[in-house]
Amino acid sequence: MNEITPTPAERAEKLKGLGSSRKRVEDVRFTQGKGNYVDDIKLPGMLFGDFVRSPYAHARVVSIDAEAAKQVPGVVAVLTAADLAPLGLHWMPTLAGDKQMVLADGKVLFQGQEVAFVVATDRYAAADAVELVEVDYEELPVVTDPFKALEPDAPVLREDIADQKEGAHGARRHHNHIFTWEQGDREATEKVLAEADVVAEEMIYYHRTHPCPLETCGCVASMDKVNGKLTVWGTFQAPHAVRTVASLISGIAEHNIRIISPDIGGGFGNKVGVYPGYICSIVASIVTGKPVKWVEDRMENLMATAFARDYWMQGKIAATKDGRITGLWCHVTADHGGFDACADPTKFPAGFFNICTGSYDIPVAWLAVDGVYTNKAPGGVAYRCSFRVTEAAYLIERMIEVLAIKLGIDAAELRRKNFIRKDQFPYRSALGWEYDSGDYHTAWDKALAAVGYEDLRAEQADRVESFRRGETRKLMGVGLTFFTEIVGAGPVKNCDILGLGMFDSCEIRIHPTGSAIARLGTISQGQGHATTFAQILASEIGIPADNITIEEGDTDTAPYGLGTYGSRSTPVAGAATAMAGRKIRAKAQMIAAYLLEVHDDDVEWDVDRFVVKGAPERFKAMAEIAFAAYNQAIPGIEPGLEAVSYYDPPNMTYPFGAYVCVVDVDVDTGQVDIRRFYAxxxxxxxxxxxxxxxxxxxxxxxALAIAMGQEIAYDELGNVKTGTLMDFFVPTAWETPHYETDWTTTPSPHHPIGAKGVGESPNVGGVPCFSNAVNDAFRAFGHVHAHMPHDHWRVWKIAHDLGLHG
Ligand code: MCN
Ligand code: CUM
Incomplete structure (x- = not known):
């Protein structure tokens, strides 16, 4: 038989499908200044909004006088809660089932809270007028410590619900208490703890931090009073959900609302939430009949939009003498700030924190999370976190280290001993998840071999000896982490946001000449969806990725989807893409069979074509099939070649990783040098x-930023101490170490192409790895645990408290 050229492998390579390191198609625009961000949108007659914000963390608003502000040339309106109240828009629902003030209604609950919205013809006029709005505040006692917030005589923060005994997630036991979320078997776990050979216990605090994306949050709202249509361009990670929520809140019919997420300059979870700026811009546009733009500045972004973490995690882990873990107990005090505006699937008020048994086969576990109000900004979850998985991974990966110290067992060995084995997958964890697939031992051994683990430990021991002899002032730390992620929310049966099931979607249209456009319910913020989703399709339908346009973020054109966060795009929308592709292929098969004059079953798929079985020289390539779909009347087949898939994943996906970090710590300056990071x-x-x-x-x-310095810190009066990039650490190329990346491939058994998410993994695994490295450096001197962030001062303090400064 003649050899068919080009070969299947050559044809596959041309497609740039799965596995190809195709260059990012987005970058052609981005690197040439052709990105189109919210602030690039300029409409005729556009007005600008700016906020008056509270300087106090807790105060009564006695009066607001906007007369002087209104005199500033160009000022069109000054909105306060009193103006929004008749519309029922002075409060808005949060994603967590709570409600939040849009503009201060009687009092303020955190520094930077929105008090009034000034609208002007010019951004500068709006800012000038903000300065002239006179607000009379009466200060109230401030609580920034969640434990103090729960004391009996703590000030009442939320007067609107002070007497309400039930919250969105069950009973409230104190006026500042939001919910208690309990998982697992408390009795069995406490019995195991009581009878265990060894119990390690530690309070692990994951500090408050902030995603701080390069582009801050903002929107342009434009109400067209003639056709009754509201269009909002915004930095939205979930445009369809925003459209539905906007319709429900405003009463505007959903078909008359168009939400567009243009290019987004980093989201990292910060752009999932709904902020007062959006509501105020929409109202202002409706009132004035003009488009209204609102873009927050850096300080506003850091002070008032969704923070991350602020979890106080008390952990207890039980084990046998030889290091077999027998139980995990955990109680979390979760500081949610002034409103519970956490972004989690409805049934999970602490997100997927119950993945905290990690990568280990732990027979029993119990977990309770108490959500608490304080005088801090609302939000929570955001920041490359997969719904509190970051906190969970930090807890278990610190606890393993603490246990290893207590047992006197090597931490790598302790992990290996307790890993869920390959043959145990699918594995049901004590706290209820079903892990889809994993091969932890293989990954761990590969990682340890790659870094030369034994040699590192030997070198570390030598270093301690040199230090004791006074030959060096630098200690060496080896940070280990093995994490299991849970991404791809989620099965509709247990995951929804405000009642919207968390499926996702893809719609494909093949053009007559064999190129295509695919639209998805997700939205890239820098992840490269236009590049990678085209690759999935290229492999599914045999059209080169370069000939496929990917479009996201316009609710008038994209199929309904729940958006991009929780690394769900690949697990959910990626699956929808593959499934829609398969529908295209099924129809293409019928067309090909017709053209080849054989039965449907007599053709088979071969990279980019259907071939007659046993006669590969007889084939119809996808381009030819596409044209036929538009030019031939094929009996029993509609013209055109389009498909849509709404995909409800049967399970989440469980990516995992093995990280090792080696640091050198200067005992006298607290400086930490990252010598090596293997992921x-x-x-x-x-x-x-x-x-x-x-x-x-x-x-x-x-992760480096969070572990080593990034923090939203408050003083006792609730002042944000780190509200600018002078104080909030954002690493530059200077601080960023070289990373060695590696992989194993364990496909997801339920995902159409076996893919799991990856976007959040490095943060989930990275934070504990950096932190473990710093803590490990001092292990030889009796040190067990220190809170993050490990900035120079805190590291110096560890050394100081251990008496290492002589
Ligand atoms: N990918 C892949 N193969 C896989 C898995 C993923 O090639 N097996 C590719 C995907 O096709 C996609 C990217 O990696 O192009 C990330 O995919 P995924 O893990 O599905 O995550 P999402 O696309 O859903 O992105 C969300 C995730 C989250 S939740 C945060 S937070 C975060 C992150 O992505 N925010 C980011 N990475 C970010 N990267 C940039 N540049 N900007 C952000 O705001
Ligand atoms: Cu949790 S940050 Mo991402 O889910 O957008």
Missing amino acids: LDDCGTRINPMIIEGQVHGGLTE
């Missing part, structure tokens, strides 16, 4: 290795 990620089938590597680099750098 092995397993995200199942890899769509684009180069993009994965980019995601890992970015996530690790954010």
